[in-house]
Amino acid sequence: xxxxxxxxxxxxxxxxxxxxxxxxxxxxxxxxxxxxxxxxxxxxxxxxxxxxxxxxxxxxxxxxxxxxxxxxxxxxxxxxxxxxxxxxxxxxxxxxxxxxxxxxxxxxxxxxxxxxxxxxxxxxxxxxxxxxxxxxxxxxxxxxxxxxxxxxxxxxxxxxxxxxxxxxxxxxxxxxxxxxxxxxxxxxxxxxxxxxxxxxxxxxxxxxxxxxxxxxxxxxxxxxxxxxxxxxxxxxxxxxxxxxxxxxxxxxxxxxxxxxxxxxxxxxxxxxxxxxxxxxxxxxxxxxxxxxxxxxxxxxxxxxxxxxxxxxxxxxxxxxxxxxxxxxxxxxxxxxxxxxxxxxxxxxxxxxxxxxxxxxxxxxxxxxxxxxxxxxxxxxxxxxxxxxxxxxxxxxxxxxxxxxxxxxxxxxxxxxxxxxxxxxxxxxxxxxxxxxxxxxxxxxxxxxxxxxxxxxxxxxxxxxxxxxxxxxxxxxxxxxxxxxxxxxxxxxxxxxxxxxxxxxxxxxxxxxxxxxxxxxxxxxxxxxxxxxxxxxxxxxxxxxxxxxxxxxxxxxxxxxxxxxxxxxxxxxxxxxxxxxxxx
Numbered sequence: 071x072x073x074x075x076x077x078x079x080x081x082x083x084x085x086x087x088x089x090x091x092x093x094x095x096x097x098x099x100x101x102x103x104x105x106x107x108x109x110x111x112x113x114x115x116x117x118x119x120x121x122x123x124x125x126x127x128x129x130x131x132x133x134x135x136x137x138x139x140x141x142x143x144x145x146x147x148x149x150x151x152x153x154x155x156x157x158x159x160x161x162x163x164x165x166x167x168x169x170x171x172x173x174x175x176x177x178x179x180x181x182x183x184x185x186x187x188x189x190x191x192x193x194x195x196x197x198x199x200x201x202x203x204x205x206x207x208x209x210x211x212x213x214x215x216x217x218x219x220x221x222x223x224x225x226x227x228x229x230x231x232x233x234x235x236x237x238x239x240x241x242x243x244x245x246x247x248x249x250x251x252x253x254x255x256x257x258x259x260x261x262x263x264x265x266x267x268x269x270x271x272x273x274x275x276x277x278x279x280x281x282x283x284x285x286x287x288x289x290x291x292x293x294x295x296x297x298x299x300x301x302x303x304x305x306x307x308x309x310x311x312x313x314x315x316x317x318x319x320x321x322x323x324x325x326x327x328x329x330x331x332x333x334x335x336x337x338x339x340x341x342x343x344x345x346x347x348x349x350x351x352x353x354x355x356x357x358x359x360x361x362x363x364x365x366x367x368x369x370x371x372x373x374x375x376x377x378x379x380x381x382x383x384x385x386x387x388x389x390x391x392x393x394x395x396x397x398x399x400x401x402x403x404x405x406x407x408x409x410x411x412x413x414x415x416x417x418x419x420x421x422x423x424x425x426x427x428x429x430x431x432x433x434x435x436x437x438x439x440x441x442x443x444x445x446x447x448x449x450x451x452x453x454x455x456x457x458x459x460x461x462x463x464x465x466x467x468x469x470x471x472x473x474x475x476x477x478x479x480x481x482x483x484x485x486x487x488x489x490x491x492x493x494x495x496x497x498x499x500x501x502x503x504x505x506x507x508x509x510x511x512x513x514x515x516x517x518x519x520x521x522x523x524x525x526x527x528x529x530x531x532x533x534x535x536x537x538x539x540x541x542x543x544x545x546x547x548x549x550x551x552x553x554x555x556x557x558x559x560x561x562x563x564x565x566x567x568x569x570x571x572x573x574x575x576x577x578x579x580x581x582x583x584x585x586x587x588x589x590x591x592x593x594x595x596x597x598x599x600x601x602x603x604x605x606x607x608x609x610x611x612x613x614x615x616x617x618x619x620x621x622x623x624x625x626x627x628x629x630x631x632x633x634x635x636x637x638x639x640x641x642x643x644x645x646x647x648x649x650x651x652x653x
Contacts, residue, residue: 099125106153110180117142119297123269124150127233132292133269134239134280136635138299138421143271144171147235151209152180156230157202159265160211162237163250168211170397175209182208186216192574202229214241214252217259218509221566226263234265239272240414243282254501257287268292273299273421274414277636299417299635303424306627306648308620310436317407317435318348325354328431330402331375334387335419337408337443345407346387356385359392372396390415399426406434411444412613413620413634436621441614448610451491453499455598461486461496462505462590471550473586474557476514495606497584503601505593507585512561513577517543520573534563538573557583626651 103124107113116124123135123146137143148171151158162168165187172185184198184207201207202225216222236242241250260268268289275283280294309320321334336342339360346358359371368391374383376398386392387407404423410416416434424430464485468475483490500506518538537553538544550557561583567573598604620630628645644651 099128102153103128103149106149110149110152111145111178117145119295120146123295123297126293126295127267127269128153130267132267132290134284134292134294135269135271136273136275136280136294136296136299137271138273138297138301138417141297141301143237143273146271147233147237147269148175148209151233152182154232156232157205157207158209158233158235159226159231159263160209160235160237161214161217161253161256162211163214163241163253164238165213167397168213172211180209182206183211184209185211187211187213192568192571195568196571199225205229214250214255217255218252219562219565221562223259223262226259231263231265233267233269234260234263236268236270239270239283240275240279242286243275243279254286260287260289274418274635276414276634279414280636296635296637299631299637300628300645300647301421301424302647303427303429304420304647305429305431306420306645307431308434308436308627308649310621312438314437314439317437320435321345321348321405321407322352324405324433325349325352328403330400331378331382331384331398332401332403332405333392333396333419333422334385334405334407335392335410336387336389337440339389341407342387342389346385349385349387354385355383356387357383359386359388361389361391390419393419396422397425398422400428401425401430402428403431403433408443409434409436409440409617409621411447411610411617413617413631414613416617416620417631434621441618444614445611447491448607448614450489451495452607452610453492453496453603455596455601455603457486457488457492458496458499458601459590459594461488461493462500462593465506465584466586466590469547471547471555471557474547474550475584475586476512476547476557476581477584478514478581499601499603499606503593503596505586505588507587509558509561509583509585512557512581512583513546514581515543515545516564516575516577518573518575534560535567535572558585623650 100121103116103121104114107116118141119135119137120142123133123137126133127147127150135143135146137146147158147160151160160168168185168187172183175183184201186195186198186202190198198207202210236253236256242253242256268287270283270292284291309324311317311320334342334345336345339362342358342360346356349356357371357374359368363371371383371386372392375386377383378400390410401423404420406416406419410419420432423432461482464482465475465477468477470476479490479493482493486493488496497506497508501508518541520539534555537549546557546560549555550560564573564575568575616630616634620627620634623630626643626645627648627650629639629643632639632643646652
């Protein structure tokens with residue numbers, strides 16, 4: 071009897087244990103996040119600020135995250151993408167950055183990631199499109215230009231888009247550092263795709279730029295998360311000099327105290343060459359980098375800089391052309407030979423240092439007359455009514471097809487007599503005022519290879535396909551004029567016919583396509599106040615003022631930066647990483 075009672079007790083204990091297990095609460099969101107973080111990325115902790123952003127996205131909130139460069143912002147959308155149902159679309163401005171992220175994810179065993187861009191071979195493009203249609207893509211990287219294709223938007227609309235990510239969101243604002251007109255396509259894409267959650271990311275967007283971005287996008291107000299521009303492993307210093315020639319003495323003295331790889335940023339191309347020559351004479355492995363060098367030379371310099379062997383390049387002296395895509399973890403110092411025009415630029419560039427979280431130095435050689443360079447840039451680029459009217463009339467006078475003009479920037483520069491930067495700013499104003507629309511990366515000539523006869527009779531009978539059968543290469547504008555077609559429509563249909571596998575076309579993307587929406591007579595009736603032209607000069611000058619304030623401040627330099635980006639900082643704040651707090 072005793073044995074039977076013992077057996078019954080054991081059975082009762084097992085049943086009670088089973089009930090206890092059944093009644094256990096499911097994993098908390100915090101546990102789920104950490105499990106997913108460990109499973110997909112092999113980490114057991116989040117960096118400061120990452121978890122708040124990820125939780126907000128998973129809770130269905132739109133997010134605008136201002137997150138320090140090199141602090142892991144990509145994880146903030148990659149992890150939710152792998153946890154959410156459906157697909158996450160990531161719009162990013164640089165193909166090399168997207169490719170790096172895709173390659174890194176695949177190396178971690180994450181195969182549900184895809185990159186669709188203009189460099190893909192036709193077979194690869196079709197493969198990725200089919201994966202997307204089959205629901206095998208959790209994370210899709212695309213360039214903003216891709217969103218101009220109605221067919222591609224229709225495809226996205228047929229897929230569950232749980233999260234729509236806009237990386238480098240400051241590119242949307244014409245007041246931002248790297249305004250890209252193609253980013254304006256995002257507005258139409260959001261209205262078409264209607265994603266469940268929208269997340270914007272940038273490392274450098276002060277409150278007025280954030281406000282402009284949200285005004286342009288016209289989306290429900292997101293949760294704004296400013297996760298501290300401060301990085302405790304970056305030492306901030308300003309070395310002031312009042313004679314330009316002193317900079318070389320300052321550089322030589324400074325270099326003796328620095329070790330490892332570094333970047334020296336200068337404002338003019340000629341300065342990068344002179345500084346590199348000076349360092350080479352002193353025995354440093356240095357070279358210069360600017361947009362005037364041949365593409366293969368720039369590629370060689372970048373590869374040499376990423377080579378950590380003794381034969382690698384230790385110092386790159388560069389203009390800001392040596393920018394996005396420079397993701398080398400062990401850059402030990404950033405020196406600014408010339409003051410930048412904005413604190414956004416400065417923070418973006420020093421953010422390339424110390425991504426391995428080791429201590430690194432960020433040094434500004436402040437020479438008060440450097441302000442003159444930025445004042446000159448403003449004057450060279452600032453539009454006025456006369457210059458905008460001249461630009462618009464020159465566009466009208468170009469040969470084209472209907473309201474469309476194909477423009478080579480070099481040709482336009484000769485015609486109007488302005489520098490390229492002034493033309494770009496001018497086109498931005500004309501576009502914002504509704505007089506033109508820009509379409510980038512358009513070939514002047516194309517060569518076409520038709521594939522097997524399409525089964526879709528609509529394609530076979532389409533005028534474009536019919537005419538392309540008769541010629542295998544053509545000049546776009548002549549072709550459009552001959553058959554009374556819209557260049558924009560031709561380019562869109564070519565992209566769609568290629569994506570459907572009916573043909574393949576090649577052409578050097580060397581021109582800009584301008585669509586004229588209103589004429590110069592209407593423009594001439596507007597006042598400068600109506601155009602808002604004074605805003606440009608006023609805003610640009612205020613940006614320089616704030617950069618100078620950082621350089622000459624008697625107080626904590628990091629406080630100046632954090633105030634600028636809209637963070638709430640106590641008056642007695644001390645960062646202990648700048649030369650004011652820790653001399």
